[in-house]
Amino acid sequence: MAPGRVCSDLSLVPWAAALLLVLIVERALALPEVCTQCPGSVQNLSEVALYCKRTPQLMLHARCCLNQKGIILGLDLQNCSLKDPGPNFPQAHTAVIMILPQDVNCPGGINAWNNVTFYINNQTCQGQRNLCNSTGDPEMCPENGSCAPDGPGLMQCICADGFHGYKCMRQGSFSLLVFFGILGSTTLSISILLWGTQRRKAKAS
Structure with a gap:
């Protein structure tokens, strides 16, 4: 075998490995159903697309902007004839930005977002508010637990070690x-x- 042929074969190895790695990552990344409930993909000039392209680690798939773990950070359902968000909508509770049809309200309501902009055919919900910071109620989570956001307009109490139950008020293990x-x-x-x-x-x- 000629030396030149050996070199060309060896140069293909990194490309083949990279292609295999991409295929493995694509298969491991199970696309949430909410990303494909409307046909098509995110438009290039969409605010979701622009948000996704600003961070190299984020990826556009169908109607979603995902991080490397497959968590939804952006959802674009504009130009989609939805009257109801559907049962898969809670999959996007981690979204930082959403573009929704005019008839579909921002999850959690207007007060759950820092900025809600209404357009002729759609609306943009941007920046989830942290309910733990916005509430002045100290009884929301007692001293045995710490408040953590759990989606638009929602929160949960994370119990300290040795506590469980409603608002972490029960001591001992479950x-x-x-x-x-x-x-x-x-x-x-x-x-x-x-x-x-x-x-x-x-x-x-």
Whole structure:
């Protein structure tokens, strides 16, 4: 074999490895259904496209701008005849910017976003407000938990070690044994009751 042929074959190895890596990443990145519920892709001059292109680590796929972990940071549903956001809409609760049809409201309402702009055929919801910072209620999360945003207009209490339950007010660990014991005995009791009732009806008929 000629030396030149060996060199050309070796130069193809990095390209083949890079192509294989891209294919693996594409397969690993499961595209959320909300990104494909409308046909087409994000338009080049869309605010979502511009936001996505400003950060090299972000990628445009269908109607979404995603980070490398597949988390939605932008959603563009303009030119999409939606009257209702649909069941997959909560998948975009991490979005920083959304462009929605005129009849679809910003999730969480206007007060859940820093900037809501209305246009003739669509509206733009930009910059989720942190409900933990905007509320003046100290009882939102007591001292046993810390407040964390959980989507537009939503928050959750992250419990400190050793606390659980509603607003982290219960001390100690959550007992799975007690929970499943009560659940199992209740289910068994109801099953026996229903079986007895059906058996009596069968005998009577």
